[in-house]
Amino acid sequence: MNATFNVLQDALIVQEVAPRDGLQIEPTWVDTVDKIALIDQLSGAGFSRIEAGSFVSPKAIPALRDGDAVFHGIRRNRDVIYVALVPNVKGAERAVAALADELNLVMSASQTHNRANMRMSCEQSLVGFGDIVSLVRGSHVSLNGTVATAFGCPFEGAIDEDRVMAIVDTYLELGLQGITLADTTGMANPRQVARIVGRALERLGPDALTLHFHNTRGLGLANVLAAYEAGARRFDAALGGLGGCPFAPGASGNICTEDLVNLCDEMGIPTGIDLVKLLELSRALPALLGHEVPGQLAKAGRNCDVHPVPDYVRSIV
């Protein structure tokens, strides 16, 4: 653990993904104006990167069918990079027209998952990525490539790490500037994370590598720390711990932004994010979405939020 604390001055960059990965599986429709308000409030809380929506078929993800209106409606903060997830060149054209700063292209390391998720083979996905590279060439739009199911697949089980690294290499050869390794259904463990992050950082710098963890099996923040110790500095997280996996009803979703920022604050790792603002935003989610959310800090409060002394406590230990 000591190795961590030699590099504590290194800031941890949080990319907020609730507007995309959080809202995409919500059964309740969130109005466009409410999506825009959420993104604008997030952009005032100190994030440098927000994944603000996706440009996917409205039949596939009806909850995000208003991506164009959302991107046109937000109040642009010059300190924030607004990212759009796109599955194919058609989505990329819409995202560019909506003035997304960065496109996040997604393919699964697992062929089975890519076919189920994207309705195409990995080879077909890569051909599409090549078309997107051509589309944005010469523009200011940057490209990030996500390797979904990089730490395990809910259908295939374990994923060969060499295959993940080969995809990273392919993405870099295609000209993608950033790479995200995604633990789509929360199967990663800290030992595996340290190993894979180490291999990825042989290929690209910490400014170009993002880790995307889900807390499906309760290991999300432990995986963040393992990745951080291995040199990673950029992490996706979702306000309230929104998001999730359709195969694990009741299980947690993405790692929770405010729980992560609290961890960083307590450990002295700078993030630049205002935790008090985050807690306000998180505590408004149940009213917006009609259900409780998995994040812990919004229920427990910060360590510094001390309680009045009661007559008697029934906790013992």
Next chain:
Amino acid sequence: MNATFNVLQDALIVQEVAPRDGLQIEPTWVDTVDKIALIDQLSGAGFSRIEAGSFVSPKAIPALRDGDAVFHGIRRNRDVIYVALVPNVKGAERAVAALADELNLVMSASQTHNRANMRMSCEQSLVGFGDIVSLVRGSHVSLNGTVATAFGCPFEGAIDEDRVMAIVDTYLELGLQGITLADTTGMANPRQVARIVGRALERLGPDALTLHFHNTRGLGLANVLAAYEAGARRFDAALGGLGGCPFAPGASGNICTEDLVNLCDEMGIPTGIDLVKLLELSRALPALLGHEVPGQLAKAGRNCDVHPVPDYVRSIV
């Protein structure tokens, strides 16, 4: 992180505390026969230590008022040490009469918390501990001392680490064989844990030190890994993640046993505990208690529980 994996062959010992720390705050009465059945099923799942109940005033903790009957009713497994929590010499007498193998004495590092929790000062607690040491002298009953609020107090905030170490020294001077450092309301962070565990292990061996973490702010398993890397080997955990803090409604309780064992299984850390049996027991808790429980693995399943491929997945990343 590499430091971890040089010592991966070191087993991690889980003390199951659901029958005590989990059930004590449950509003629904759990019948004595059901408590006995739970403990007997746990003792068949590979645990070497189970905190099976407490001998506290029935007015203080009515949910555990049948401690005597529970300890007399369980089927003793010779491989299991059955621990009883006791707050004072009267409780110790009852626990000894009920044939507890080990007594767990509790005092808070925070004077304010000890007064609220135990209705006495720390000095009065220590006088009582001296009486308990005299009571069990020459018997086969062993004694463990817990330092509650060792990582923070919900009333006082931060707790001086020197004070925690002074209490550890006092416990050892009194003749207590084991020490538990308890993060009673989930305020610990991995950096602090590594530091405090390091200081504790200057005073006692890893076989005598237990860490008791709550997942109140989502950091429970990250704290376990930090403690493990710092040399700790014994951890309390509760089936289903039962337990909790009366000041954080809806927040998680103790770290969840099956989530911890899954982490260990995935990382190659031996525990000797049968995860399949644990999952069966955890999945029976909602019916026993009348509510969902915080543990994640029981909802998500193990990594190796792969899913059939659906027509379409709406998760994307």
